[in-house]
Amino acid sequence: MSLNVIDLIKGQLGPALISQSASQLGESESGISKAIGGLxxxxxxxxxxxxSNPGVLDAITGASSSGILGDLLGGASNSPVISNLLSSVFGDKLNGLVNTIAxxxxxSNNSSSSLLGMVTGATVGSIGKYAADNNLDKSGISNLLNDQKGIVSTLLPAGLSLATLNLGSWFGGSDDKVKVSSVDEPKVEVTRSVSPTASYNDTNNNNNGGGGSIWKWLLPLLLLLAAGYFLWKQCEKKKTTTTTVAVDSTKMSSDTAKVMNSTDTAMTSTSAAKVDENIDLNGMALKGYKGxxxxxxxxxxKSDGYKNAKDDAALKDTWYDFDHVNFKMGSSTELEAGSQGQLDNLAAILKAFPDAKIKIGGYTDKTGNETSNVKLSTARANFIKEWLTKQKLGGQVLGAEGYGSQFAKVDAKASDAERAADRKMSIRFAK
Structure with a gap:
C-alpha cells in the first residue's frame, strides 16, 4: 500500500479544531480528542x-470543490450530503457507532453524532483534494480506499475494536471476540495406535493399563514446558525493551533544535523528544511545545513587547521557527502529515491578537541551484500567506519572502541531517 489516508486527514483535525469543537459542543478537549481517535x-x-459504491465516489470527487474543509465545524456536521453518505455507508450500524463512541x-450522543459528521467531512474532503491534486479518477479513488482495509483495525485506539464497533464482519472477520493466546506454544501431536476392532471412548480412559494412563504424566509435563517457554519469552522481552527518555528542550543545542524544525525531512518517532502540552491563549488551550x-x-x-516596539527595526531580527510545518521534498503546495495543526495554532494566535502583524520567511540549504532555491522558498512562504488569507487573516500578513540559502550556515557537502538545520519556515512580528 502506497498511502495511509489517515495521515492526510489528521492535518485537518488539529489542536485548534479540537479546542473549538470542545467549546462549541460543551465537552472536554480530552473527550473530543478521544472520540476523534475512534471515529x-x-x-x-x-x-x-x-x-466501489458510486455514491461514495461521487461524494469524494465532489468534495474537492465544495469547500467542506473550510467549514468542518458547521458545514460538515450539518450537511445533508454527509448525512446521506453516512447512512449509505453504515446503514443500521450508524446509531450503534455513535453510541459506542459516546x-x-x-x-453525549449528540456530540458524538456531530463529531462523526465533522470527521466524515474531513475524510472525504482530504481524499477528494488528494485525488484532485494527483489526477485520480474514480477508479483510482476506489483502489486507494480498497488499500486501506488491511490497516483500519490496527489504527483503532486501545479500548476499541472492530468487534466493539460492530464492524468486524466488514473485513472478512466476525463480530465475535477472538481469543488470542499470550504465548505461541509449540504444538505437540501424539499418535496412538488403535486396533481395527477397537473403538476409542473417552469414558474408558480410566484404565491404568490403557492408553489414557499416558496423560497422567504427559499433560503435567506439557504444562510445565509451556510455563517454562512463557517465562523465557518474558525474560527476552525485558532484555530487548528500551526506555524512551524525554529531552528537556531548554537543554538542546540550537543546531539540534533546528534539525528538528526541518521542513524537508519528516520527523520520525525516534526523534520526537518533546511532548505536546496545553499552551494558554487567553483562556483557550493550544497544543504545543513548552518553549x-x-x-x-x-x-x-502578552508582555506588550509588540505594542512597545517603536518600529519594524526593533522586530526584524527575532524569528520564530515552525516546529511542525513541513513541506514535502521539492514541493511548495503539499504539506507533510501533521503540519496543519500548527498552522491552525498560528491562525488562532492572530485572531486572539488582531493588532499583531507578521512576515513569513522561507529558507533552504546550500545544495542545488540558488535561483531554484529562492523560487521554492518564496513559493512556500506565499503558500502560508495565502492560507492565512483564506482564514480572513491576510490583513495581518505584511509580507512573505523566500531567502533561499542566503542565511544557510551548513556546508553543502555535509550530511542531509546536518543540512536540515537550514531548511525551515519561520515568521516574525512586523510593524
Whole structure:
C-alpha cells in the first residue's frame, strides 16, 4: 500500500479544531480528542468497505470543490450530503457507532453524532483534494480506499475494536471476540495406535493399563514446558525493551533544535523528544511545545513587547521557527502529515491578537541551484500567506519572502541531517 489516508486527514483535525469543537459542543478537549481517535479509523474503514459504491465516489470527487474543509465545524456536521453518505455507508450500524463512541469517549450522543459528521467531512474532503491534486479518477479513488482495509483495525485506539464497533464482519472477520493466546506454544501431536476392532471412548480412559494412563504424566509435563517457554519469552522481552527518555528542550543545542524544525525531512518517532502540552491563549488551550513557537509568540504578545516596539527595526531580527510545518521534498503546495495543526495554532494566535502583524520567511540549504532555491522558498512562504488569507487573516500578513540559502550556515557537502538545520519556515512580528 502506497498511502495511509489517515495521515492526510489528521492535518485537518488539529489542536485548534479540537479546542473549538470542545467549546462549541460543551465537552472536554480530552473527550473530543478521544472520540476523534475512534471515529477516524471507523469512517475510513466504512469508506474502504464501500470503495466501489458510486455514491461514495461521487461524494469524494465532489468534495474537492465544495469547500467542506473550510467549514468542518458547521458545514460538515450539518450537511445533508454527509448525512446521506453516512447512512449509505453504515446503514443500521450508524446509531450503534455513535453510541459506542459516546460511551468510549465520555461525551453525549449528540456530540458524538456531530463529531462523526465533522470527521466524515474531513475524510472525504482530504481524499477528494488528494485525488484532485494527483489526477485520480474514480477508479483510482476506489483502489486507494480498497488499500486501506488491511490497516483500519490496527489504527483503532486501545479500548476499541472492530468487534466493539460492530464492524468486524466488514473485513472478512466476525463480530465475535477472538481469543488470542499470550504465548505461541509449540504444538505437540501424539499418535496412538488403535486396533481395527477397537473403538476409542473417552469414558474408558480410566484404565491404568490403557492408553489414557499416558496423560497422567504427559499433560503435567506439557504444562510445565509451556510455563517454562512463557517465562523465557518474558525474560527476552525485558532484555530487548528500551526506555524512551524525554529531552528537556531548554537543554538542546540550537543546531539540534533546528534539525528538528526541518521542513524537508519528516520527523520520525525516534526523534520526537518533546511532548505536546496545553499552551494558554487567553483562556483557550493550544497544543504545543513548552518553549516552542506558539509559547514564545504568546509570551511576547502578552508582555506588550509588540505594542512597545517603536518600529519594524526593533522586530526584524527575532524569528520564530515552525516546529511542525513541513513541506514535502521539492514541493511548495503539499504539506507533510501533521503540519496543519500548527498552522491552525498560528491562525488562532492572530485572531486572539488582531493588532499583531507578521512576515513569513522561507529558507533552504546550500545544495542545488540558488535561483531554484529562492523560487521554492518564496513559493512556500506565499503558500502560508495565502492560507492565512483564506482564514480572513491576510490583513495581518505584511509580507512573505523566500531567502533561499542566503542565511544557510551548513556546508553543502555535509550530511542531509546536518543540512536540515537550514531548511525551515519561520515568521516574525512586523510593524
Amino acid at each position: 477516524l479509523p471507523a469512517v475510513v474503514g466504512g469508506l474502504a468497505n464501500n470503495s 460511551s468510549y469517549a465520555g461525551i 516552542g513557537m506558539e509559547d514564545k509568540m504568546i509570551a511576547f504578545l
